Amino acid sequence: MKRGELKILFVASEAYPLVKTGGLGDVLYSLPHAVHARGADVRLLLPGYRALLRQLEQVRIVGWIDVRGAEGIDSARILETRHPDYAFPLWVVDCPPLFDRPGNPYVNANGQDWLDNAERYTVFSRVAALLALDSLELGWKPDVVHAHDWQTGLVAAFLAEHPERPKTVFTIHNLAYSGYFPHGDFVRLQLPSHWWSPEGVEFHGGLSMLKAGIVYADAITTVSPTYAAEICTPEFGYGLDGLLLSRSYKLHGILNGIDTRLWDPHTDARLPAHYSAARILPGKRRNKQALLGRFLPAVDDAMLAAPLLGLVGRLVEQKGIDWVLAAIPVMLAETDARFVLLGSGQVSYEQKLTRLAKQHPDRVFVEIGYDESLAHLIEAGADMFLMPSRFEPCGLNQMYSLRYGTPPIVYKTGGLADTVVDADEAALADASANGFVFESPDTAGFLDAIRRALELYRQAPRWRRLQQTGMQQSFDWSDSAAHYLDLYSI
Template sequence: MKILFVASEAYPLVKTGGLGDVAYSLPHALQARGADIRLVLPGYRALLRQLDQVRILGWLDVRGAEGIVSARILETRHPDFAFPLWVIDCPPLFDRPGNPYVNANGQDWPDNAERFAVFARVAALLAQDALDIGWQPAVVHTHDWQTGLVAAFLADQPGRPKTVFTIHNLAYGGYFSHGDFVRLQLPGSWWSSEGVEFHGGLSMLKAGIVYADAVTTVSPTYAAEICTPAFGYGLDGLLLSRQYKLHGILNGIDTRIWNPSTDPHLPAHYSMSRILPGKRRNKQALIERFLPRADDDAMQAPLLGLVGRLVEQKGIDWVLAAIPVLLSETDARFVLLGSGQAAYEHKLTRLAKQHPGRVFVEIGYDEALAHHIEAGADLFMMPSRFEPCGLNQMYSLRYGTPPIVFKTGGLADTVIDADAENLAAGNATGFVFDTPEVAAFLQAVRRAFDLYRQPTQWRRLQQNGMRQSFDWADSAGHYLALYST
């Protein structure tokens, strides 16, 4: 089966979040099952600089905001990808420094509507073999609002491929003005409540929902949640009406990259059958990254880790409220890595300065440190208010670091609470709270600390987590079945 993946980012070439991981791992899992894959990406400056040998497939001219825009289509083979990459090289739109979506001040690029409308137009033409290269997909799989218009451009084309649109996070809707819609000369027939119009503006994400043959999201629970007002961002009615084509398929993780027995970022490797020595050595090295020495008190105390965006969605305000309480009533230590809203960054930095021996903070992102926190921490904090799928809780389970999570989305689908019943049944893997407030989060942490002081039970909990299978092969099977229906 020929499958064209269209995404605005893909690890390791360009990544801002979980979308980048999925756009790398899922097509590889599909290819391993016999699919013939091409992945289309925008020609960002940083991406082009990582390519060695390219060949020009041709040029495509499409409408932009100010007239015709010319895009050069490059094909390249990259050592990290087992299939060809197609890069849409359009310098006026993509040859610029920094983040794919925002400028250095964190503001959306003012021409994002044009950038991703042009990207979608060109991708739709490639899906129809407009360059006459003899490769036409049976399925076009697009991801998030940046590709939402692809299915719309293909919808009325004769002999077109099937279209699948995946929502990674409904909170990001790709909203633009009616003026943008007009300047981009998008088809007038799209402008209705049954099309791309959303509260007087254009929603590229809504376009994907309306015009794709199938819509997926990244966990079964999130697929149900987004059909409710609490999680639907105004699109819950539309999603309810499209439930016949909405599917929740849990993301996987790359178990080659995230493997505690081979991970090159770790000071010590370990496995499910031999957890303690490796975890202990990683914990010691992690603490000593911030302190001259990890003394016995630090090694005996529970170490709680966090890796993620410092935004309200991730429950960082609950974490900030809980840490002072836990510092006063326990001997716990904390290590946190992330970036996000300036106010949260400043509060975390201040906490670290106030408690230099117990709170360790690094603002930004460091891939090696992220791996080290997963391996060296005793517990992983991930109290997201909503989480379409989440990957870090799966990394944590694989690394024998029980996660503490709120019961939502993919967190609810992947973590089994260590309550009395599940502990007795032998299937508990972490700590789940179901009331969205600081007190409930604190109570879950206290339950975790109680179990941490029971080594036999704790080791069983770690092994249960490490035994879970989150390999992409499972998800790939579900997607192949969907493509074939």
């Protein structure tokens, strides 16, 4: 089949701008659009969360699907809608008992997983599989179903039961989240008994929805080549490394892209000033002034000259936030650097960062939560970007940072290793350097990389070349979309 004739159903638990908790949401906006732009016929299926439904205007009910839940039959309305940010139809699984609730898709107001997550995403996956088989006779049957992360891991398993089924592709965005539930949930949901084995969905006595995707999908992808190799090792495999190694014949590492329309310092509507690789100043400096001005009553030339280090991300151990907390006091004592951090996560990290900001109100600026406009301003206004993740399947913020002329400081892992070239003397000489990479997983290695970055920052011509190298790189979805279309077509 020609690639342009492919019908592809994307199935996911979130997609920007309708619902987003992290990079998964960004990918489920950008990748379907990149594939659609190359001629594929696309649909995107999402759960009918309350916040999502409130954003929909013209909605058409295309049918009802009843499937097995934990206590009996769950009935879902299937809605079709068009959204101004999407170039193709959206399908929504509207099942109020499971999805019509406030707040985060996965956790309650206290940060605890919703107790019925196993039922919620099993029902969603059952409905997705039936839609993929055109059970509503809508006249649209996909050639490929592309499911994402543990919430949709069962889709491939349900489809594997049917001989006349579409091809299934399962993408692991982060192996650390496996969708692990007790055996009792498996029984209550009346999942097929032959799935319950070490060769099926059973994992350490429980049900792993992520494992189901790995076992039953026709192809598995991860979001960077290095991460695809890393998860086949005990260090990064979370107990699934042996399984992944045995499935390496169908495992592909395809680097995520970024949406270069939303993330472009030359046109970004969220920025007070625009700039490009050809003319970084004065635009970047004006963004820095606006960023500092958000937290300080007045901004003088000395403040603008001092380095400003930014961070946007989840405040959890995976992201190396403990290294950041250890490094900031050292840098405050040694240098004139300032720090601006945006994110939320582990309460203890939130509290420690807030305390640091109160202790150093003119040097450390912290905003707990997420603010899309502030995220863009940090990428544009900071001089360098902190991203010391212990592991990072792909990472998007380092690519945003490179595009915005804000060299990232990263640990050598996953997608960070695939995108950031360390500014050692050789790489600076051949103009391939675009950031700072440390290989020792500790505070000392992180501090060394920060010190090297600050030293180069004081060398304006070399720093400008480093910025331009990153800004001139291509991180759009074109290459990645072509890889996926090749995979879909096999």
